[in-house]
Amino acid sequence: SQTIHQWPATLVQPVGSPLSLECTVEGTSNPNLYWYRQAAGRGLQLLFYSVGIGQISSEVPQNLSASRPQDRQFILSSKKLLLSDSGFYLCAWSKRDGDEQFFGPGTRLTVL
Amino acid sequence: GNSVTQMEGPVTLSEEAFLTINCTYTATGYPSLFWYVQYPGEGLQLLLKATKADDKGSNKGFEATYRKETTSFHLEKGSVQVSDSAVYFCALSARNTGGFKTIFGAGTRLFVKA
Numbered sequence: 001s002q003t004i005h006q007w008p009a010t011l012v013q014p015v016g017s018p019l020s021l022e023c024t025v026e027g028t029s030n031p032n033l034y035w036y037r038q039a040a041g042r043g044l045q046l047l048f049y050s051v052g053i054g055q056i057s058s059e060v061p062q063n064l065s066a067s068r069p070q071d072r073q074f075i076l077s078s079k080k081l082l083l084s085d086s087g088f089y090l091c092a093w094s095k096r097d098g099d100e101q102f103f104g105p106g107t108r109l110t111v112l
Numbered sequence: 113g114n115s116v117t118q119m120e121g122p123v124t125l126s127e128e129a130f131l132t133i134n135c136t137y138t139a140t141g142y143p144s145l146f147w148y149v150q151y152p153g154e155g156l157q158l159l160l161k162a163t164k165a166d167d168k169g170s171n172k173g174f175e176a177t178y179r180k181e182t183t184s185f186h187l188e189k190g191s192v193q194v195s196d197s198a199v200y201f202c203a204l205s206a207r208n209t210g211g212f213k214t215i216f217g218a219g220t221r222l223f224v225k226a
Contacts, residue, residue: 043201043218044156090155097212098205100146103155 002027006091006104013111019064019078021107023091026072031093033074034101035066038088050074051097086111114139118202118217125192126225133187133220135176135202143206145169145178145185150199150219159187159200197224 003026013019025031035047046059048066056066063082067075074091088108092101119134137143144163148156160169165180174189185202202217 041221044216046214092155098144098207098214100158100161101156101214103148103157106153106155108153 002093002102004091004093004102004104006089006107008107009105010108011110013081013109015083015111016080019076019081019085019109021076021089021091021109023074023076023104024072025074025093028072028093028095030071031095032097033068034092034094035074035076036090036092038090038106040087044090047076081111083111085109114143114204114206114208114213114215116202116204116215116217118200118220121199121219121221122223123220124223124225127194128191129224131187131189131192131196131222133200133202133222135185135187135217137183137185137202137204139183139204139206141207143204145176146203146205146214147174147176147185147187148201148203148216150201152198156201192222192224194224194226197222 006023033050036044037047038044048056048058050056050068053068064078088106090106091104094101115138117136146161147159149159150156160171162169162178165178168177176185176187199219199221201219205212205214
């Protein structure tokens with residue numbers, strides 16, 4: 001069966017510090033991968049998605065970036081965090097475009 | 113463009129009450145429709161889905177019917193439990209320029225009281 005992992009589960013970082021969140025998927029190959037952010041009490045905002053290694057599409061211009069160095073690994077990064085980057089970050093995968101998405105447990109990021 | 117609108121919460125019900133959470137959509141073509149559930153502090157989980165008109169998705173006592181004539185996909189459950197307290201998201205997946213795109217509604221928080 002397929003599983004999706006995210007780490008860390010929680011993170012507290014000062015403004016201006018770098019960020020690296022990791023997501024890995026097991027039990028499937030060539031998945032579509034997604035990064036979402038969920039602000040407190042709000043809906044989901046799609047940040048990035050990827051259909052293959054090295055292929056990243058950005059939905060919202062901001063100080064975040066994403067990379068896919070391996071087929072089942074998706075990394076969300078920032079060189080300098082802002083207060084507004086605080087939120088709940090969710091990674092997800094799907095088999096194909098249009099299919100249901102399977103979400104990881106999320107990372108709660110607090111920027112102070 | 114494509115969009116999803118769901119009823120604002122929070123919705124507060126007593127245990128064993130009937131639940132309806134409304135969801136309407138706008139999309140070109142024939143989207144697939146989904147309901148996801150998010151329990152506190154967790155990621156989203158697929159609750160049910162429907163891929164064509166008149167399909168009924170069902171799971172764990174929840175049901176939703178794909179109504180193309182009213183562009184709706186309302187979530188229902190006949191008798192809610194305290195454990196159903198969560199945030200529910202309606203979503204659609206439809207072909208857009210450049211491929212499929214999934215759009216989520218804003219979410220509806222459900223509180224069930226014992």
